[in-house]
Amino acid sequence: MPALASIRARFEREQPLAGLRIAAALHVTPETANLMIVLQAGGAELHLAAANPLSTQDDIAVALLERYGVAVHARRGADRATYDGHLDAALAAGPHLVLDDGCDLVSRLHTGPSQRLAGVQGGCEQTSTGVVRLRAMAAEQALRFPVLAVNDSPIQQSFANRHGTGQSTVDALVRATNVLLAGRTVVVAGFGNCGKGIADRARGLGASVVVTEVDPSRALEAAMSGFRVLPMAQAAAEGDIFVTVTGNRGVLTEAHFAVMKDHAILANSGHFDLEIDLAWLRAHCVDVRSGVRPQVDEYLLADGRRLLVLAEGRLVNLAAAEGHPPAVMDVSFAGQALCVEWLAQHAGSLEPGVYDVPPAIDRGLAELQLAAMGIRIDRLDHEQQTYLTSWRQG
Ligand SMILES: NC(=O)c1ccc[n+]([C@@H]2O[C@H](COP(=O)([O-])OP(=O)(O)OC[C@H]3O[C@@H](n4cnc5c(N)ncnc54)[C@H](O)[C@@H]3O)[C@@H](O)[C@H]2O)c1
Numbered sequence: 001m002p003a004l005a006s007i008r009a010r011f012e013r014e015q016p017l018a019g020l021r022i023a024a025a026l027h028v029t030p031e032t033a034n035l036m037i038v039l040q041a042g043g044a045e046l047h048l049a050a051a052n053p054l055s056t057q058d059d060i061a062v063a064l065l066e067r068y069g070v071a072v073h074a075r076r077g078a079d080r081a082t083y084d085g086h087l088d089a090a091l092a093a094g095p096h097l098v099l100d101d102g103c104d105l106v107s108r109l110h111t112g113p114s115q116r117l118a119g120v121q122g123g124c125e126q127t128s129t130g131v132v133r134l135r136a137m138a139a140e141q142a143l144r145f146p147v148l149a150v151n152d153s154p155i156q157q158s159f160a161n162r163h164g165t166g167q168s169t170v171d172a173l174v175r176a177t178n179v180l181l182a183g184r185t186v187v188v189a190g191f192g193n194c195g196k197g198i199a200d201r202a203r204g205l206g207a208s209v210v211v212t213e214v215d216p217s218r219a220l221e222a223a224m225s226g227f228r229v230l231p232m233a234q235a236a237a238e239g240d241i242f243v244t245v246t247g248n249r250g251v252l253t254e255a256h257f258a259v260m261k262d263h264a265i266l267a268n269s270g271h272f273d274l275e276i277d278l279a280w281l282r283a284h285c286v287d288v289r290s291g292v293r294p295q296v297d298e299y300l301l302a303d304g305r306r307l308l309v310l311a312e313g314r315l316v317n318l319a320a321a322e323g324h325p326p327a328v329m330d331v332s333f334a335g336q337a338l339c340v341e342w343l344a345q346h347a348g349s350l351e352p353g354v355y356d357v358p359p360a361i362d363r364g365l366a367e368l369q370l371a372a373m374g375i376r377i378d379r380l381d382h383e384q385q386t387y388l389t390s391w392r393q394g
Pocket of ligand 1: 127128129130160161165189190191192193194195212213214215218245246247248250251269270271272315316317318323324
């Protein structure tokens with residue numbers, strides 16, 4: 001992770017986070033561990049909880065605690081109460097800054113004892129669903145400090161959501177099931193950047209991809225990109241493999257299960273496990289064979305059909321594969337580290353609300369990554385610079 005390594009070297013010298021306590025709720029993976037080590041090198045005291053009970057890699061949690069002294073509150077497979085308790089433990093440290101992935105930490109901070117909010121100066125949010133929740137909090141004037149929407153920065157959208165989620169979700173489908181994608185119909189629900197990445201990668205492996213959407217311009221974009229666009233009611237009967245990635249709830253429900261093929265594969269790569277109505281499946285199936293392969297549960301329906309649900313409907317790319325590759329998280333977390341540094345300097349002068357990542361950070365990240373990839377680009381000359389900022393020349 002060369003971008004993070006270069007930031008670490010500077011942080012060690014400059015100590016921009018000296019004296020700051022940071023509580024984070026992130027997927028406890030090797031890439032997150034690197035971010036923790038960089039922030040620690042900058043002088044911060046760290047308290048890390050999980051952003052999802054199935055994404056925690058226990059060996060990483062232990063290594064962070066024992067070798068680096070990061071207070072880690074996370075265990076793979078934790079139940080809801082334990083997961084919430086871990087968030088509370090991170091918040092009990094009295095953080096100045098919070099790093100969130102999905103807004104569970106910030107939401108808990110605003111619904112728990114009010115004194116917890118007292119010292120919090122600002123935060124960063126890593127994913128689309130978290131930003132949606134934060135904007136809802138800001139609209140209700142409930143949000144009490146400034147938060148940078150790291151997810152919305154152009155480089156994060158392209159690098160993490162499109163390429164990271166795209167590749168790692170398809171990787172998870174293959175690892176979990178060993179399915180041959182060529183010749184299969186893959187239904188992708190949601191054509192945001194995550195859905196675009198998944199649809200592209202599945203097509204690249206020979207699948208026939210169907211997209212479902214509720215947004216007319218996204219649906220049009222899918223159609224113009226050469227994907228079939230159908231309502232889910234129709235796609236449900238055609239699909240061999242389904243991937244939900246909408247950030248919404250109830251995308252695959254009873255009506256869809258009723259017409260799916262025998263042995264259809266169901267996976268979710270959206271943030272929460274609400275996109276596939278597993279509660280209905282659990283209540284109405286005749287039998288569940290858990291773990292027919294790792295991360296695969298087989299639901300037997302009354303008419304004899306079987307539906308294969310991956311990773312209990314949770315983020316499949318993190319539970320059944322390794323999440324975004326380090327090259328993606330390098331850029332993403334280099335952005336987080338620079339945003340934390342920026343917040344340490346500026347949070348005190350900002351009103352509560354959701355803020356875009358400063359463009360200079362985004363540009364700097366793109367430059368770092370291009371350098372790491374050995375790619376050089378052209379520069380505007382003086383004449384072009386003048387032309388682009390003038391209205392007199394046509
Ligand atoms: N798996 C990962 O590692 C990973 C990484 C980044 C983001 N995410 C999560 O993936 C989800 C999608 O992220 P995004 O950045 O693409 O978001 P986005 O909001 O840009 O795109 C979601 C799309 O889903 C569509 N949609 C909403 N409800 C729908 C429905 N019922 N049926 C069909 N389409 C529907 C929306 O119109 C939108 O176009 C979020 O929950 C986000 O947090 C996951």
